[in-house]
Amino acid sequence: MALENLQPREVFHYFEEICRIPHGSGNLQKISDYLVSFAKERNLEVTQDEELNVIIKAPGTAGYEDKAPVILQGHMDMVAVSDKATDIDMKTDGLDVTTDGEYVWANGTSLGGDDGIAVAYSLALLDSKDIPHPPLEVVITTNEETGMFGAAAIDLSSLKGKTMINLDNEEEGVFITSCAGGARIYSHLPVKRQAFAGVKVLVEVGGLKGGHSGEMIKYGRGNANIIAARALLEAAGDADFRIIDIKGGVADNAIPASATAEVVVAGDDTEKFAESIAKTLAAVKGELEVKDPDVTIKVTKESEQEALAISNEDGKKALELINVMPDGAQAMSASVEGLVETSLNLGVLTTSEDEIVLEQSVRSSVETSKDYLLRKLIILAESFGATTSISGKYPGWKFNPNSALREHMVEVYRKMYGRDPKVEAIHAGLECGILSEKIEGLDCISIGPDMLDIHSPKEKLSVKSTANVWDYLKEVLK
Numbered sequence: 478m479a480l481e482n483l484q485p486r487e488v489f490h491y492f493e494e495i496c497r498i499p500h501g502s503g504n505l506q507k508i509s510d511y512l513v514s515f516a517k518e519r520n521l522e523v524t525q526d527e528e529l530n531v532i533i534k535a536p537g538t539a540g541y542e543d544k545a546p547v548i549l550q551g552h553m554d555m556v557a558v559s560d561k562a563t564d565i566d567m568k569t570d571g572l573d574v575t576t577d578g579e580y581v582w583a584n585g586t587s588l589g590g591d592d593g594i595a596v597a598y599s600l601a602l603l604d605s606k607d608i609p610h611p612p613l614e615v616v617i618t619t620n621e622e623t624g625m626f627g628a629a630a631i632d633l634s635s636l637k638g639k640t641m642i643n644l645d646n647e648e649e650g651v652f653i654t655s656c657a658g659g660a661r662i663y664s665h666l667p668v669k670r671q672a673f674a675g676v677k678v679l680v681e682v683g684g685l686k687g688g689h690s691g692e693m694i695k696y697g698r699g700n701a702n703i704i705a706a707r708a709l710l711e712a713a714g715d716a717d718f719r720i721i722d723i724k725g726g727v728a729d730n731a732i733p734a735s736a737t738a739e740v741v742v743a744g745d746d747t748e749k750f751a752e753s754i755a756k757t758l759a760a761v762k763g764e765l766e767v768k769d770p771d772v773t774i775k776v777t778k779e780s781e782q783e784a785l786a787i788s789n790e791d792g793k794k795a796l797e798l799i800n801v802m803p804d805g806a807q808a809m810s811a812s813v814e815g816l817v818e819t820s821l822n823l824g825v826l827t828t829s830e831d832e833i834v835l836e837q838s839v840r841s842s843v844e845t846s847k848d849y850l851l852r853k854l855i856i857l858a859e860s861f862g863a864t865t866s867i868s869g870k871y872p873g874w875k876f877n878p879n880s881a882l883r884e885h886m887v888e889v890y891r892k893m894y895g896r897d898p899k900v901e902a903i904h905a906g907l908e909c910g911i912l913s914e915k916i917e918g919l920d921c922i923s924i925g926p927d928m929l930d931i932h933s934p935k936e937k938l939s940v941k942s943t944a945n946v947w948d949y950l951k952e953v954l955k
Contacts (some may be wrong), residue, residue: 479574480581483940484568485947489581489603492597496589497927498573501557502623502728504509504568505529508553512617515600528630529553533615535603544611546638547600547954548921550908551595551645552621552628556728556932558587558687561735563934580929580937590938591931592621595644598950614638620644621645621908622730622932624661624869628908633915640882641916642953643909646925647692650894653923654883655902657691657818658873658910661729663866664858666798666833668791673719674783676747678737680705680754682725684771685736687933690822690838691905693814694732694806699769701725701736702826704761706799708774709738712753713793719786720795722828729824729838730906731932734825741784751776755881787828795833798861799823802835803844807850810842810902817904819846821854835863840904874910874921876902882920888951909951924950 480489500508509529516523522534531553535546553921557567563585565573572583582588599615602608614636619627646653681699686693702725709720718740725736742750765772787795804823810816818841825836837854840848855865877883883900890898913919927942929935 480576482634483581484642485601485944487601487843488597488943488947491591491600493574493594496574496583497598499568499570500555500589501567502554502620503818505554505619509619509655512596516603519604524635526569526631528627529619530627530747531617532635533603533614533627537612537766538609541609541611545640546612546614546636547610548614548616548638548641549599549635550616550618550641550643550912551592551599552908553596554620554622555589555591555593556587556622556731557892558727558731558932558934560585560934569572571835576940579940581940582937584915586934587932588936588938590928591647592645594926594938594943598644598947611898616916618908622728625871625906625908625911626869628911629871632914633912636916637917639918639920641909641919641921642950643907643911643921644925644945645907646923647928647931647944648925649927651899651901652886653903653907654900655842655876656874656910657840657842657904658844658871658908659838659906660847660851660870661868662837662839662873664798664835664863665865666795666835666858666861666863667831668787668795668833669784670830671788672783673741673786675718675743676781677721677779678718678740678742678747678750679777680708680740680781681777682736682773683734683775684706684773685734685769686930686935687732688930689905689932690730690732690820690824691840692903693920694820694822694904695817697768697805698732699761699765699772700804700823701733702823703804704772704774705736705738708754708757709740710796710800711757712750713796715753716750718746718750719789720792721786722786723833726823726825728932729822729836731824733820733824734933741782741786742785744781747778757780794861796926798858798863799826799835802837802854802857808846813902815863816902818842819850820904821850840906842904844873844946858888871906872910872914874907874913877920880920880922882922886922886953890949893952
């Protein structure tokens, strides 16, 4: 095993076990069943519901039997992103994890530290025989990354705990105490196809950093879907072509790092088309010189052919819609410096035979602002002839000014680290808001170890930070 020499050994053992099981959102039967088997093998109380959520309960250790239960919470799904060079099929294959002793990563794919590390911490605690802890109620939800559907469906009526430690944060020493609410909006634009003869050309946008569309949106990184649509729209003024297919992104909550478009260009206009794309690339590189400097747009000419392509009118309409859609940070918080208040991300763009679909993630820490932005997107999309639908709406998580859990965790942190932690709100969504509505008076905090570039093939998990948070978590539970 690649991680067997890392400390804490028990945590990295279970993290690597998890990485060997495909567990991208929507592909969770095996990982859910693994958790159930883990609990049954240790004679722990376990439930698995229709959404594949898993709850595992363990009694308190000696001397802690009568303490109030503590809920540990995370999600079992990951954003499954791979680069083009890998031959790993993330629906069927495990991850190729490796380490240099400082970081852990997966070759060619995202790592799933978000939120596999929460599951690993929880399993290591449940499996331990010498770590003192109160009764534990471990809640592992499903499909958090695609809309918090598991958290929305889970029944927590059997839980007795009123304090919850969410393990879905990516920065050691930061205590998250509130977060944004969000929703997903889908815009379906109908298109008609016609035969068009010319040179088939492949346009590929790449080289972008991507990343989590909550935490990374403030950096203004390039969105490959929008760059691809922009390049084609600008080329439409110089060359005659038709779109066969345009697509990009893997999840609405991940900033798309790549996108592709297949087009058919009238034979005499292929050079003009390539020259126009080059001009757009130069402009985009200048605009993203600091934020995302490695952006590329590659143009590959293929064979001459007649293709069933999207009509000129419908293709132009689609490109215009994508280009006029707002994207990125829309408003900053007036009360928390540097915090994005409202944002959106065109995370997934797909094309079928008769429609182009835009999938966007909308976030805001102000509920009315979120709803207002959704209304704007509906008006805009429908003005172009698209139909819209909304799913995965989840509430924000409000700050609790009287949190006994926060006071305890700050005190423990101060004793261990010799300094105070940062107590913050984040723009990303957490399940704490949904779960707080299910358990009256729930007191919760979100923590976790340092991770870099989550939701991307560049994702890394800090080994030292993982150990630090493990030691801290054990101390908090004493």
